[in-house]
Amino acid sequence: MGFRMRYLDLKRKICSVRMLAIQGIAEAGSGHPGASFSAAELMGVLYFRKMNHSPKKPDWSERDYFINSKGHSAPGFFATLAIAGYFPPTEMKTLRKLGSRLQGHPVRYTQKETHQSVPGTEFSGGSEGIGLSVSIGIALANRLDGKKNRVYTLIGDGESNEGQIWEAAMAAAKFKLHNLVAILDRNRIQQDGFTEDIMPLDPTRDKWSAFNWNVIEIGGHNVEQIIDALNKASEAKDSPTIIIANTVKGNGIKHMTNNPQWHGKAPPREHTPLLLEELRSECLIAPSIIAGQQENYEEKIRSAERGGADIIHLDIMDGRFVPNTTFYSDTIKQLRHITTLPFDAHLMIENPLAHIQDYIDARCDIVSVHAETCSESEFAQITDRLLSNGISPGIALNPSTDLPNWLFPHLQDVDVVLIMSVNPGFAGQKFIPEVLSKIRLINQKLREHGFLGYIEADGGIDATMLQAVYEAGARIFVAGNAVYGSGDIHGAIIQLRYKVNVALERKLLEQANSIGIRRDWLKTRKHILIPLANELGIEEELHALK
Ligand code: DX5
Numbered sequence: 412m413g414f415r416m417r418y419l420d421l422k423r424k425i426c427s428v429r430m431l432a433i434q435g436i437a438e439a440g441s442g443h444p445g446a447s448f449s450a451a452e453l454m455g456v457l458y459f460r461k462m463n464h465s466p467k468k469p470d471w472s473e474r475d476y477f478i479n480s481k482g483h484s485a486p487g488f489f490a491t492l493a494i495a496g497y498f499p500p501t502e503m504k505t506l507r508k509l510g511s512r513l514q515g516h517p518v519r520y521t522q523k524e525t526h527q528s529v530p531g532t533e534f535s536g537g538s539e540g541i542g543l544s545v546s547i548g549i550a551l552a553n554r555l556d557g558k559k560n561r562v563y564t565l566i567g568d569g570e571s572n573e574g575q576i577w578e579a580a581m582a583a584a585k586f587k588l589h590n591l592v593a594i595l596d597r598n599r600i601q602q603d604g605f606t607e608d609i610m611p612l613d614p615t616r617d618k619w620s621a622f623n624w625n626v627i628e629i630g631g632h633n634v635e636q637i638i639d640a641l642n643k644a645s646e647a648k649d650s651p652t653i654i655i656a657n658t659v660k661g662n663g664i665k666h667m668t669n670n671p672q673w674h675g676k677a678p679p680r681e682h683t684p685l686l687l688e689e690l691r692s693e694c695l696i697a698p699s700i701i702a703g704q705q706e707n708y709e710e711k712i713r714s715a716e717r718g719g720a721d722i723i724h725l726d727i728m729d730g731r732f733v734p735n736t737t738f739y740s741d742t743i744k745q746l747r748h749i750t751t752l753p754f755d756a757h758l759m760i761e762n763p764l765a766h767i768q769d770y771i772d773a774r775c776d777i778v779s780v781h782a783e784t785c786s787e788s789e790f791a792q793i794t795d796r797l798l799s800n801g802i803s804p805g806i807a808l809n810p811s812t813d814l815p816n817w818l819f820p821h822l823q824d825v826d827v828v829l830i831m832s833v834n835p836g837f838a839g840q841k842f843i844p845e846v847l848s849k850i851r852l853i854n855q856k857l858r859e860h861g862f863l864g865y866i867e868a869d870g871g872i873d874a875t876m877l878q879a880v881y882e883a884g885a886r887i888f889v890a891g892n893a894v895y896g897s898g899d900i901h902g903a904i905i906q907l908r909y910k911v912n913v914a915l916e917r918k919l920l921e922q923a924n925s926i927g928i929r930r931d932w933l934k935t936r937k938h939i940l941i942p943l944a945n946e947l948g949i950e951e952e953l954h955a956l957k
């Protein structure tokens with residue numbers, strides 16, 4: 412694939428996959444949202460970041476192979492192929508329709524079958540338990556031909572009830588197929604219930620190691636862990652690798668999450684706008700490690716990761732642009748190996764163009780420079796350098812700085828607009844209230860100009876401010892003192908996420924109101940809303956629901 416897709420773009424694409432899949436399923440009135448969503452990051456990282464493949468040349472002889480053995484995840488799989496460029500995304504509206512080539516389960520693509528199969532589909536899935544065996548054949552043939560192509564196979568944990576899976580597991584180890592990577596979508600739910608109730612698979616790890624596979628276990632919705640695991644699998648020498656990806660069925664839509672009911676059920680079509688709003692509203696919590704007493708950045712990063720943070724916010728201060736000095740790229744280099752969590756570098760330094768390579772070499776995932784410290788041409792050079800290294804570019808604005816006009820021609824290259832809600836230089840300051848309307852106006856203006864990136868709010872963010880900042884349009888929340896000044900990092904992050912949830916549910920309820928489906932939405936969403944009912948003021952209403 413050559414270029415390294417940048418972190419926030421990867422997140423955005425995977426979000427588009429979920430949105431396309433749920434639109435297709437709702438339109439069709441049938442399909443499998445559960446598995447389409449549990450495997451979304453797994454398929455997304457493979458097609459958008461890891462695999463060697465070419466949508467323009469689906470039969471390219473050097474391509475890596477993706478065998479989707481859990482065929483019922485077809486809506487998610489098709490949406491991934493569409494977003495990757497194998498066919499127009501608009502065709503997803505024909506999912507499961509008579510005459511459509513997007514049916515309930517994929518059909519292997521061949522030139523002869525173009526009316527009923529889409530390019531990029533290597534295997535006709537549906538009856539489960541077969542894909543791994545087919546993958547062994549492809550991996551063996553490639554090796555016999557001296558080819559470097561790799562084979563990636565997605566299997567399910569319900570599917571692992573099939574004896575053929577274990578025959579194949581033995582054979583792959585026997586043939587030492589290092590060019591084969593199986594990925595287990597371990598969402599712990601199958602057609603009619605929880606896997607451990609129906610046919611216990613645990614201890615899953617021990618089973619696969621006992622079959623002489625190289626075993627890697629990860630969080631299956633964590634793109635950086637998936638990338639890391641796939642890279643490690645590429646280093647395996649003489650055994651196949653299984654990546655046990657702990658996933659959540661229906662992940663992305665709260666009332667479908669970990670709920671067997673949504674294995675193979677479609678949401679009502681009229682719910683679609685609310686589901687799309689929910690998917691679009693994914694938020695990232697970013698602890699700022701300069702906050703709090705102790706300077707042990709390593710421990711702070713570890714505790715943030717344990718506490719459930721999404722990204723790590725790194726404040727670089729040079730003592731000139733701001734009246735404080737913190738650390739530079741050399742410190743970041745030392746911290747990089749501690750976690751796979753993305754590094755969000757906030758450069759409060761003069762002349763950032765002169766130093767940008769240092770932050771590229773330090774392997775940051777997001778780098779924001781201040782609009783007050785560079786000209787348009789310097790900013791353009793900075794974004795070019797970052798983009799060509801697969802790093803998400805951002806622009807930061809001090810509280811009194813408005814969006815520079817020169818930014819608009821560069822918007823498609825910007826993934827983050829960071830709006831300071833305190834004067835830069837120190838953690839632990841109070842949120843400047845006037846910044847709230849600024850966030851709202853800037854978000855509006857940017858969306859009008861087609862901006863697809865994230866608004867990041869930075870400074871004085873805590874549980875009391877979060878809902879308002881969310882409603883203003885921010886989706887990345889930096890939290891320094893609120894996390895490291897709390898004495899309970901995990902608790903603090905949970906509380907920030909709780910506030911995000913309340914703000915999201917309030918927005919969805921307003922939207923349900925505006926399209927006249929409030930009662931039906933309350934019914935569908937009841938088990939999600941009960942814990943928030945008090946804060947949303949809907950206790951009686953929920954209680955009255957029969
Ligand atoms: C301030 C920094 C912020 C700050 C956030 O210049 O850019 O990231 O550390 O800390 P709190 O959340 O405590 O304001």
Ligand code: ZN
Nearest residue numbers: 726757869889
């Ligand atoms: Zn910052």
